[in-house]
Amino acid sequence: MSQGQLRQQYPVSDQAFEYRVETQDETVRVNLDGNETELAVTAQGAQEGWCRTPDGNLHSFLWTWAGSALQLWVDGDLFIFEKVESRRQATRESAGHGNDIVAPMPGRVGQILVQPGDSVERGQTVIIMESMKMELEIAAQRDGVVKRVTVEPGDQVDKGLRLVELEERLEAAGPKGSE
Amino acid sequence: MYSELFSKVLVANRGEIAVRVQQTLQSLGIATVAVYSDPDSTAPHVTMADEAWALGGETAVETYLDMEKVIAIAQRCGVEAIHPGYGFLSEDPRFARACGEAGITFIGPTPENMEALGDKIRSKELARRAGVPVVPNSPPCKQVDAAVEEFVATWGFPLLVKAAAGGGGRGMRLVGGLEELAPALESAGREARAAFGDCRVFLERYVPRPRHVEFQVLADGLGNTVHLLERDCSIQRRYQKIIEETPSPALTPELRRRMGEAAVAVARSAGYVNAGTVEFLLDSENSQFYFLEMNTRLQVEHPITEQVLGLDLVEWQVRIASGEELTLRQEEVHARGHAVECRIYAEDPYQNFVPSVGALVRWVPPSGPGLRLDSGVAQGQEISTHYDPMLAKLIAWGPDRPSSMRRMELALSQFPVLGLVTNIPFLRQVVRCPRFQEGDYDTGFLTGDSGVTRPELSQEAQNLAQALAAWAAQGIPGPGPTPQAGPAEAQSNPWRTAGKLRLP
Numbered sequence: 001m002s003q004g005q006l007r008q009q010y011p012v013s014d015q016a017f018e019y020r021v022e023t024q025d026e027t028v029r030v031n032l033d034g035n036e037t038e039l040a041v042t043a044q045g046a047q048e049g050w051c052r053t054p055d056g057n058l059h060s061f062l063w064t065w066a067g068s069a070l071q072l073w074v075d076g077d078l079f080i081f082e083k084v085e086s087r088r089q090a091t092r093e094s095a096g097h098g099n100d101i102v103a104p105m106p107g108r109v110g111q112i113l114v115q116p117g118d119s120v121e122r123g124q125t126v127i128i129m130e131s132m133k134m135e136l137e138i139a140a141q142r143d144g145v146v147k148r149v150t151v152e153p154g155d156q157v158d159k160g161l162r163l164v165e166l167e168e169r170l171e172a173a174g175p176k177g178s179e
Numbered sequence: 180m181y182s183e184l185f186s187k188v189l190v191a192n193r194g195e196i197a198v199r200v201q202q203t204l205q206s207l208g209i210a211t212v213a214v215y216s217d218p219d220s221t222a223p224h225v226t227m228a229d230e231a232w233a234l235g236g237e238t239a240v241e242t243y244l245d246m247e248k249v250i251a252i253a254q255r256c257g258v259e260a261i262h263p264g265y266g267f268l269s270e271d272p273r274f275a276r277a278c279g280e281a282g283i284t285f286i287g288p289t290p291e292n293m294e295a296l297g298d299k300i301r302s303k304e305l306a307r308r309a310g311v312p313v314v315p316n317s318p319p320c321k322q323v324d325a326a327v328e329e330f331v332a333t334w335g336f337p338l339l340v341k342a343a344a345g346g347g348g349r350g351m352r353l354v355g356g357l358e359e360l361a362p363a364l365e366s367a368g369r370e371a372r373a374a375f376g377d378c379r380v381f382l383e384r385y386v387p388r389p390r391h392v393e394f395q396v397l398a399d400g401l402g403n404t405v406h407l408l409e410r411d412c413s414i415q416r417r418y419q420k421i422i423e424e425t426p427s428p429a430l431t432p433e434l435r436r437r438m439g440e441a442a443v444a445v446a447r448s449a450g451y452v453n454a455g456t457v458e459f460l461l462d463s464e465n466s467q468f469y470f471l472e473m474n475t476r477l478q479v480e481h482p483i484t485e486q487v488l489g490l491d492l493v494e495w496q497v498r499i500a501s502g503e504e505l506t507l508r509q510e511e512v513h514a515r516g517h518a519v520e521c522r523i524y525a526e527d528p529y530q531n532f533v534p535s536v537g538a539l540v541r542w543v544p545p546s547g548p549g550l551r552l553d554s555g556v557a558q559g560q561e562i563s564t565h566y567d568p569m570l571a572k573l574i575a576w577g578p579d580r581p582s583s584m585r586r587m588e589l590a591l592s593q594f595p596v597l598g599l600v601t602n603i604p605f606l607r608q609v610v611r612c613p614r615f616q617e618g619d620y621d622t623g624f625l626t627g628d629s630g631v632t633r634p635e636l637s638q639e640a641q642n643l644a645q646a647l648a649a650w651a652a653q654g655i656p657g658p659g660p661t662p663q664a665g666p667a668e669a670q671s672n673p674w675r676t677a678g679k680l681r682l683p
Binding site: 002004006008010011012017019020021028030032037039041047048051053059060061062063064066070071072073074075076077078079081083104105106107130131135136159 | 593597598607
């Protein structure tokens with residue numbers, strides 16, 4: 001028997017879930033957050049296999065690990081899961097980094113449309129990046145005030161690098177705090 | 180095999196088109212020379228080539244767009260001809276001219292053809308003179324000046340801002356009102372300068388919800404010009420074609436005949452030589468068609484024409500460039516069955532189609548009757564941001580439209596890719612959409628009321644994925660204080676720990 005925690009990252013990012021896997025002869029019993037499923041799984045080669053679900057359907061799947069991330073392809077769709085160590089990490093990571101606007105892909109910083117002190121609204125374009133010969137508008141994920149801009153036009157940036165740091169709008173903090 | 184065409188040809192391109200062109204050359208007994216940038220040094224177009232030369236550099240400008248480097252290599256290795264593929268130098272008259280001056284045959288149209296047709300404003304004038312209807316446009320403009328105001332007063336909003344040197348939707352903006360016009364002119368000009376080195380833009384009347392139907396033409400410069408029927412390219416996202424099919428579900432035999440004749444008229448009046456494509460907008464309401472532009476290159480979507488006609492367009496390009504007569508007659512051109520192409524991009528359909536980069540850990544294309552994959556990538560390859568995010572084109576043929584569509588839908592469900600995120604689930608969603616299946620679509624399909632915006636994922640699929648992830652996670656250590664616990668592969672095979680599992 002093995003157990004642990006996984007958190008789905010793709011295509012939707014989700015709360016971490018507890019799993020327990022028991023293998024008995026030809027059957028794999030998977031328990032996810034208390035819900036149990038039975039699968040018949042067989043492998044073809046190192047990282048691909050077939051499984052039969054209780055409804056009798058066969059599904060082919062492939063997977064690969066990149067560090068603690070599991071990429072899984074099944075029935076035409078790609079999923080990414082992260083193995084999580086503890087509850088604490090699970091909740092901290094799913095909360096995200098709400099203050100940072102990050103580069104969604106590697107590329108070059110084009111125009112910067114905001115400066116520190118500017119108020120921005122959710123969906124407002126703050127930076128134009130260039131990648132793969134295309135312009136990509138980077139938008140704020142939430143309302144806020146620009147605390148600082150951490151890149152300059154012409155910078156080459158990696159995926160995930162912070163471009164702009166936001167802070168809470170002062171007038172918005174009041175009513176929220178008193179709730 | 181010995182060929183009387185050429186003995187050695189350089190392919191000045193990369194990716195799937197450089198592979199596809201070399202496949203034809205090699206099958207004709209012609210030795211191929213590939214050129215490559217540093218990131219592409221082990222790409223399939225390099226490994227398949229009879230000879231490969233480094234261009235030195237990473238970016239497109241340093242490599243595939245550097246005509247002096249390309250021509251120097253061509254001369255050094257003694258090729259008789261250069262095939263430019265599409266994109267990069269393929270529609271640059273300076274390159275075609277430089278090839279001629281270096282004594283190398285350019286496999287494509289003449290520099291004069293490119294000059295006349297590559298500029299969208301000039302080409303529309305040419306079509307007008309050939310008696311082919313065109314969409315009204317303004318002269319080139321930089322800001323809101325008198326000519327712009329006059330055009331706006333005549334045609335109103337919405338209208339399109341387009342790059343004179345444009346293509347592939349770059350430098351194009353839909354403008355809904357006066358306040359959006361100046362920013363659109365500026366940003367379209369900026370994008371056009373970055374993409375084409377030419378910042379001229381113009382305004383064009385907006386035809387709402389048209390279909391984009393194009394006709395393939397072939398001309399030999401000896402007086403023979405034929406069209407090879409149409410391709411319907413109306414499924415577009417941000418003006419980028421993603422699915423193309425032929426025959427178009429929107430054409431009657433009568434309309435097909437008239438549009439084909441118009442395409443040939445444009446090609447003839449331009450004195451066109453080699454393969455080209457005449458693009459039309461088709462108003463689905465009233466079946467009016469308008470000349471849009473003529474592309475002076477092999478198109479990305481050329482395989483669907485090849486699949487229904489049973490011919491090789493690259494072979495014809497090579498034969499025509501070597502001076503052979505086009506022996507194909509218009510009355511011999513009949514489509515057999517139906518073909519559809521889906522463009523597979525390294526883009527995330529769940530996150531606004533952001534390009535995805537990384538190593539292509541698994542790449543397992545489907546196969547079967549009627550399927551064709553034009554691919555420029557191989558499993559294990561690193562995909563970078565330097566170039567276009569298109570990885571491959573999947574083409575399905577069938578005796579009729581429903582059967583080719585079924586083949587495509589199945590193939591898209593049986594195409595595992597790991598390491599990168601692709602648009603495959605999105606393509607599958609479009610192909611499954613009832614309105615698409617009925618052929619009831621236009622260029623606004625993906626932004627309009629089709630409801631297809633992102634892939635749908637059922638709860639069952641989600642549950643199964645979670646269960647399989649739990650199964651695959653057996654015995655994998657979590658991210659602890661020592662992440663370098665050994666190669667991921669060595670730890671990740673559940674078969675080392677899971678015991679015997681078999682299907683009932």
